[in-house]
Amino acid sequence: MRFLITAGPTREPIDPVRYISNRSSGKMGYAISEAAIEAGHDVVLISGPVHVDPPRGAKMIAVSASDEMFDAVHRHLPDCDILVMCAAVADYKPANVSSRKIKKRDQKLSLELTPARDILASLATQDRTFLVVGFAAETDNLQENAQKKLRAKNCDVVVANDVSGSDSGMESDENEVTVFFRSGEIRNISRAPKKNIARELVKLFVNMRENCLTKKMP
Ligand code: CTP
Numbered sequence: 759m760r761f762l763i764t765a766g767p768t769r770e771p772i773d774p775v776r777y778i779s780n781r782s783s784g785k786m787g788y789a790i791s792e793a794a795i796e797a798g799h800d801v802v803l804i805s806g807p808v809h810v811d812p813p814r815g816a817k818m819i820a821v822s823a824s825d826e827m828f829d830a831v832h833r834h835l836p837d838c839d840i841l842v843m844c845a846a847v848a849d850y851k852p853a854n855v856s857s858r859k860i861k862k863r864d865q866k867l868s869l870e871l872t873p874a875r876d877i878l879a880s881l882a883t884q885d886r887t888f889l890v891v892g893f894a895a896e897t898d899n900l901q902e903n904a905q906k907k908l909r910a911k912n913c914d915v916v917v918a919n920d921v922s923g924s925d926s927g928m929e930s931d932e933n934e935v936t937v938f939f940r941s942g943e944i945r946n947i948s949r950a951p952k953k954n955i956a957r958e959l960v961k962l963f964v965n966m967r968e969n970c971l972t973k974k975m976p
Contacts, residue, residue: 759794759799759800759839759840759964759967760799760802760837760838760839760840761790761791761794761799761800761801761802761838761840761842761963762802762804762834762837762838762840762841762842762888763787763790763791763794763801763802763803763804763841763844764787764803764805764827764831764842764843764845764877765782765784765786765787765788765790765791765805765844765845766782766783766784766787766805766806766845766846767779767780767781767782767784767806767807767808767845767846768806768821768822768823768824768826768845768846768847768848768874769806769822769823770823770824770848770850770852770874771823771852771855772855772856772860772869773855773856773857773858773859773860774856774857774859776859776860778851778852778871779848780848781929782806782808782845783808783809783810783929784805784806784808784810785810785929785930785931785952786844786893786933786952786956787803787805787842787844787845788805788810788811788812788813789952789953789955789956790842790844790960791803791813791816792953792956793953793956793957793959793960794960795814795815795816796957797957797964799960800817801813801816801817802817802819802834802837802838803816803818803819804821804827804830804831804834804845805818805819805820805845806821806822807820819834823848824848824874824875825851825874827845827847827877828875828877828880831843832880835881835888838888839887839888839889839967840888840889840891840963840967841881841888841889841891842891842963843877843878843890843891843892844893846895847874847876849876850871850872850873850874851871851872851873851874852870852871852872853871853872854870876911878890878892878911878913879911881911881912882910882912883912889914889915889963889966889967889970890911890912890913890914890915891913891915891916891917891963892907892913892915892916892917893916893917893918893919894917894918894919895918895919895921896918896919896920896921896922897920897921898922900918901918901936901938901944903918904916904936904938905938913940914939914940914966915937915938915939915940915962915963915966916937916938917935917936917938917959918935918936918937919933919934919935919936920934930952931951932949932951932952933949933950933955934946934947934948934955935947935955935959937959945962
């Protein structure tokens, strides 16, 4: 199978030296990439700026802003069987990017933000042949919010994790996830190192994609 995986945060520029970003470490997306390679699959990994070693054997594409990630995903989609949108893509970006460094003044400064393009949502209407996996990072109402995302972004699966604590989710080496399927099925993967969770997820995605293929055959 050919995996297209996104990981890490995006950086939305404010001026030549500043940006808006988030705490995503990229560890989960990198672990899924490693697990997929280990299981014999091809991986293209589109990554925002992170401090994790690139998985050996993956084709790496480094991006920074959400617009670059959007373009890179769309460029590589035609060659993938399973899209895993693990990246914490910005929801908002500065409405105007200053070409010069904004100078300090002794008064309040407001930044106007505009919605960033939603990569997953942009695929919702596509007639597609690949499996779409979304992620949901939630601090509350995990099930309700994850299921809402699954429907709104027309995903096949949403992998949700609670990011309210410091011992799982963002930046941590461990995670605990709940997988929501389009059929309404829900599966928990209990707390474990991200590497183990990644292996489980890869098996699950590959099975789902294989089942889709079997069903489509005459
Ligand atoms: N996502 C995306 N493009 C964006 C924002 C998010 O493709 N501009 C994807 C993420 O990669 C993830 C899924 O959408 O797979 C859900 O991301 P998340 O940040 O949990 O949810 P949002 O839709 O951004 O909603 P909210 O931040 O309000 O929870």
